[in-house]
Amino acid sequence: MAHIGFVGLGNMGLPMAQNLIKAGHQVEGYDVFDAAAEKLRSSGGGRAETVKVAASRADVVITMLPSGAEVREVYLGPLGVLESAQPGTVLIDSSTIDVATAREVAQAAAERRMLMVDAPVSGGVGGAQGATLTFMVGGPQPAFEKAKPILEGMGKTIVHAGGPGNGQAAKICNNMILGISMIAVSEAFVLAETLGLDAQKLFDVSSKSSGQCWSLTTYCPVPGPVPTSPANRDYQAGFTAAMMHKDLKLAQDAARQGGATTPLGAEAAALYGLYCGHGHASRDFSGIIKFIRGF
Numbered sequence: 001m002a003h004i005g006f007v008g009l010g011n012m013g014l015p016m017a018q019n020l021i022k023a024g025h026q027v028e029g030y031d032v033f034d035a036a037a038e039k040l041r042s043s044g045g046g047r048a049e050t051v052k053v054a055a056s057r058a059d060v061v062i063t064m065l066p067s068g069a070e071v072r073e074v075y076l077g078p079l080g081v082l083e084s085a086q087p088g089t090v091l092i093d094s095s096t097i098d099v100a101t102a103r104e105v106a107q108a109a110a111e112r113r114m115l116m117v118d119a120p121v122s123g124g125v126g127g128a129q130g131a132t133l134t135f136m137v138g139g140p141q142p143a144f145e146k147a148k149p150i151l152e153g154m155g156k157t158i159v160h161a162g163g164p165g166n167g168q169a170a171k172i173c174n175n176m177i178l179g180i181s182m183i184a185v186s187e188a189f190v191l192a193e194t195l196g197l198d199a200q201k202l203f204d205v206s207s208k209s210s211g212q213c214w215s216l217t218t219y220c221p222v223p224g225p226v227p228t229s230p231a232n233r234d235y236q237a238g239f240t241a242a243m244m245h246k247d248l249k250l251a252q253d254a255a256r257q258g259g260a261t262t263p264l265g266a267e268a269a270a271l272y273g274l275y276c277g278h279g280h281a282s283r284d285f286s287g288i289i290k291f292i293r294g295f
């Protein structure tokens with residue numbers, strides 16, 4: 001069993017850390033928000049006073065932070081993970097961040113002979129609580145092999161997507177498909193309404209036809225056809241519009257840097273930006289249908 005330093009105990013990080021405790025690991029947590037670390041302590045973990053304390057005693061450091069800026073600060077900053085952890089420590093960043101930062105931090109970790117992977121997740125808070133997350137992992141094979149048994153305590157599906165940054169690349173490519181497909185499905189349901197075509201009838205046809213996709217059959221943006229989708233609870237998240245907007249912006253940054261042409265991804269990022277800007281950032285991302293309909 002490993003001694004794990006866990007930094008970032010928010011909506012995702014706390015239940016992930018709690019699952020590692022259940023799996024028998026010794027987990028010491030740090031968060032800038034004291035109450036978060038206290039929650040970990042009351043569920044059988046330890047509370048580290050600083051990143052340095054969490055990293056210096058750990059065999060494995062896991063981070064689950066909001067964005068690339070915090071990841072940069074926690075790993076590269078003074079008294080950060082790279083300055084504090086021992087050579088040979090396994091570093092797992094599960095935050096969703098830009099590919100460029102993931103690669104830069106991985107390079108700095110390799111120079112200090114630490115074994116780093118980027119391992120963003122899909123599955124949301126429910127997946128974090130139930131230890132059923134999917135991990136998309138980027139990093140050298142030896143680092144992946146060391147990280148895998150730890151990730152298995154928090155998730156069900158673990159995919160090695162290639163070298164450093166490729167976990168983040170897989171995550172933003174997947175979520176660009178999701179953002180675009182949710183808009184496509186939403187536009188189709190709005191068009192059906194204007195044509196007098198019943199939503200259930202469109203669902204019955206498209207779920208068995210070439211329009212079939214996850215946004216339609218698992219996360220249908222109108223109430224009724226898929227009783228578990230957020231549309232049936234007034235678009236309570238789920239996966240927030242703010243998170244979708246963040247991931248679409250990361251995809252656009254990566255496309256610009258790499259010279260890829262992603263016009264529908266750009267349009268989806270703009271639409272989600274407008275939806276969030278109208279005060280709906282904390283609604284489920286499938287609520288975009290209301291925006292398309294004109295509310």
Ligand code: NAD
Nearest residue numbers: 008009010011012013031032033065066070095096124125
């Ligand atoms: P969150 O805001 O709930 O948690 C982030 C935590 O990090 C907070 O507790 C915050 O206090 C802490 N933090 C911020 N800066 C810190 C620092 N410098 N040092 C230590 N702690 C710091 O966010 P979340 O929903 O848990 O998401 C975390 C990451 O997971 C994000 O990158 C997000 O995009 C990704 N993600 C979230 C979901 C989801 O459904 N919530 C799904 C997939 C991926």
